[in-house]
Amino acid sequence: xxxxxxxxxxxxxxxxxxxxxxxxxxxxxxxxxxxxxxxxxxxxxxxxxxxxxxxxxxxxxxxxxxxxxxxxxxxxxxxxxxxxxxxxxxxxxxxxxxxxxxxxxxxxxxxxxxxxxxxxxxxxxxxxxxxxxxxxxxxxxxxxxxxxxxxxxxxxxxxxxxxxxxxxxxxxxxxxxxxxxxxxxxxxxxxxxxxxxxxxxxxxxxxxxxxxxxxxxxxxxxxxxxxxxx
Numbered sequence: 035x036x037x038x039x040x041x042x043x044x045x046x047x048x049x050x051x052x053x054x055x056x057x058x059x060x061x062x063x064x065x066x067x068x069x070x071x072x073x074x075x076x077x078x079x080x081x082x083x084x085x086x087x088x089x090x091x092x093x094x095x096x097x098x099x100x101x102x103x104x105x106x107x108x109x110x111x112x113x114x115x116x117x118x119x120x121x122x123x124x125x126x127x128x129x130x131x132x133x134x135x136x137x138x139x140x141x142x143x144x145x146x147x148x149x150x151x152x153x154x155x156x157x158x159x160x161x162x163x164x165x166x167x168x169x170x171x172x173x174x175x176x177x178x179x180x181x182x183x184x185x186x187x188x189x190x191x192x193x194x195x196x197x198x199x200x201x202x203x204x205x206x207x208x209x210x211x212x213x214x215x216x217x218x219x220x221x222x223x224x225x226x227x228x229x230x231x232x233x234x235x236x237x238x239x240x241x242x243x244x245x246x247x248x249x250x251x252x253x254x255x256x257x258x259x260x261x262x263x264x
Contacts, residue, residue: 198259
């Protein structure tokens with residue numbers, strides 16, 4: 035049995051080959067399935083090949099051959115869908131709240147932020163991400179960053195996560211902030227002020243706390259949310 039995404043990809047490949055005579059490119063597949071990267075397409079192609087639905091032809095660009103189709107796709111008007119089964123819908127739990135439309139906002143993802151050794155400062159938008167409005171902390175400007183590194187894993191922040199940041203230049207002790215060091219390096223750490231010094235604390239015992247004079251550290255924003263893809 036194929037997953038919904040595998041069915042969608044197989045249907046897209048077949049439709050393009052029926053029209054153009056050649057398979058779509060990986061970029062076209064990625065856009066058609068609304069995936070963030072071509073690595074997801076590689077995994078789907080491999081799964082379809084392992085299940086005997088397609089074959090990749092060596093030494094030829096964009097060379098895919100459809101070997102067989104699921105029975106359902108042989109029928110006219112086929113549209114991939116998720117099979118829900120024939121089990122009657124269970125009544126909602128007694129204390130369940132009504133489902134409401136979630137208000138979401140598009141935030142710019144300003145590249146990557148180091149949760150480890152600091153990397154160069156973030157300044158350019160790489161793409162956008164939809165964020166639930168309830169995640170945004172009141173008024174003000176918000177942006178997002180992709181986490182690189184594992185120094186904040188004990189705070190529940192993993193490599194590859196998207197963190198939502200409220201733009202501000204001040205922080206309270208214990209806040210997780212985007213800190214700009216020497217106007218050149220950006221890092222995600224827990225903030226603590228100790229007199230005229232700033233401690234940038236990791237949440238991983240493998241990393242040491244950095245102690246810096248306060249004139250070398252500028253707070254660029256405070257963590258208010260996190261988005262993780264599985």
